[in-house]
Amino acid sequence: MNLSKSILLFFLATPVLAQENSQEFQYRVEMSGTVSSGTYAPLWLTANRFGMESEKPNSGYLRAGLEWHKPLRKGWRIDAGLDLAGGVKQTSDFWIQQAYADFSWKMLTLSVGSKERMGFPLEKNSELTSGWMAEGPNMRPIPQIRGEIKDYLSIPGTRQWLAFKGHLAYGIFTDGHWQENFCGVNQKYAKKVMYHSKSLMFRLGNKEKLPVEFEFGLFMATQFSGDQYQKLADGSSKRITDMPDGLKSYWHAFFPTAGGSDTPEGEQVNVEGNMLGSWNFGLNFYAGDWKIRATLDHYFEDHSQMFWEYGRWKDGQLGIEVYLPKNKWVSAVLWEGISTKDASGPILYDGFWGSFSDLQMSGGDDYYNHYIYQAWQHYGQGIGNPLLAGPVYNQDGSICFKSNRMKAQHVGISGNPSEEWKWRLIASYARHWGRYSSPLDKVRKQFNSMAEVTYLPQWAKGWSVSAALGIDRGNYLGNSTGGMITLRKTGGLGK
Template sequence: MKIYFLLILMAVAVSECFGSTPAALRGLRLEASVEATAGSGEFAPLYMASNRRGTLSSADNVVLSAGAVRPMECDRRLSYGYGVELWGGYSSAVGYGRYDVSTESWGMNRRRPPALWLQQLYGEVKWRSLTASAGMKHEGSPIVDDRLSGGDMIRSANARPIPGVRAGFAGFQPVPLTSGWLEISGELEYGRFADDGWWRDHSALYNGHVAQGEWMVYRRMHLRTDPGRPLTVTLGVQCASQIGGTTTYYRDGEIAKVEHRGHKVADFIKILAPVEKGAEDYVLGNTLGTWDLKATAVVRGGWSLSGYFQWIWEDGSG
């Protein structure tokens, strides 16, 4: 990935020298930042770690981020984009208690973020009102502003992006036969959690369980009234499900049970509405969701005021 990033920088430099830019690099943005933090505890304070996509967790950090992003061109019928983002540097270690079954004693397991990690790597394409993408990409909340709120309850800005594939509408699109007063937005994503190593390294391995190799299915749909009017209302639903994987259960430091939850191709379709005949709740995987409501009023001077509410539910309560 470092080689790929350097090739991009070289291509931009060459294009500037010769006065022409290849089509694949038009609109390319290069971004870099360096950050240093210090704290008195082991973890970064809540207000510093929140809504940071999982990039800042330890108290003391000196980290560098660098990336390249080519956004899609929304005014074109067919467009594509891509992005890559790397983080690296020094972060202080955090101690996690861990039980050693061989000595029947507890010890301190100190862990720190890696010296270098890939935060984003994705490609995307747009055709008319539809989009598709693959890879790890920061996806913002469809209902709240991550910079001006506590964050979305389902699509959290506290987590690193999950590798996967996704498809949906390019923003909000007019609903036919409504004369523009109603718009729709929707998305479907299949991904695989990439935190197996983190759970293995940070768990106490005493009581409780560790889940690994799980898949995620995310889907949403939102309806919005005409945004050109003084009052706009958005109403919709989000669902995120976990399926498959292996769960290891621990009791007093010993492995009590290992549950292998295999998955078939049909499960990825079945999980979209995971209610089995005769069951009172969802029996395939675990599903978390919200009903979303947002209202935006435009006031004098071009300012706007928004308020939102999310009703969270899990499994059959939805």
């Protein structure tokens, strides 16, 4: 009751504060409903929406948020936001989608809290892409403390030919209770798991003098600390693994090293925690009003994939984006080819120690899965590319990716016929092989598509409505046809 009163008081007081202090507030109220056939809603009605949409065939939500932006003197700035949501057939009945404060000085930002961040190291067309391999907008935000340079900053003395950007973050996964409720009998789950990520990207080139730019860099993330449990038949749970949570664990997450004697044997042989990441490359070409961009997002989960130790850079995402001169119908076209099928090859071995202790063996990487933290996920949705369906799709209550060996083709096209209208069309075709340790009975095939139109009427300032149609066909997630309507109102308060 006290929380409800506080939230209500916040919304009632906001217009008064805005008027008295002449500070800029932005608000958003949004409601969305999805109706579809099949076991699950069409994938692209659910994916890459920061966990706001449900995989269930019929669902809906209502969200309301406020943002405050305050420029200060000498390059300082404060931005803060609160975004609350509730829904039906969602992973939660009520949740805080965003609650953050950003403190910025020129191009440097310290961000604290839960926020829908689009500042992924490798920029892609967020409306058309299938997603990012290591971390993208497919899951509910992870609360964190994050220092970052969001946009490229030119290095002094290079005459704007060399620039960099990057971030460093520590946070905590908040889905422990969801995992416990979702988990099936004899299945495992984790609580109080910590999050770490970092990135560093460079850009070489000056498009004002040469119409070509090259981008390259690294993104790394880690799940660490926390406790692992097993669900028992009577509904209770027993703790089976207690990972260390001291300062040394934060260092091991920042600089991946083997765990100590207080970690399981697997962590002592490899690195402490679930470490993963991606190498990111981008090549931009400018020709008048045209822009062509090629990207490579190479995913890895061990040193052999990270450092090309065995020459196996077969997995990742290759993309081409074309941005056309301003016209009435088509503004951008995208193609992506994705593969996670190789996973360092099918080499498997029994146990961590074996009889050849001096021989390093790599292979059979179990992408997005982990024997302690179960999966690279948050509230059941995969943190990486959504074409690899997350644990929320598992009807047996297992928190893992049932198929992490996949090959897919993805296309997208969008347009802005006028200031009032915009549209996009995306489609994907994927083949799934399951996991090396538990392959599917046969190669499964899945087609996913979505067409969406958004209307922003000039006569109704701040209002917009989006209508989307999704069609899925295949024998992996199954057949489904559905529609989604989203109504949104945005505006400002204060000066």
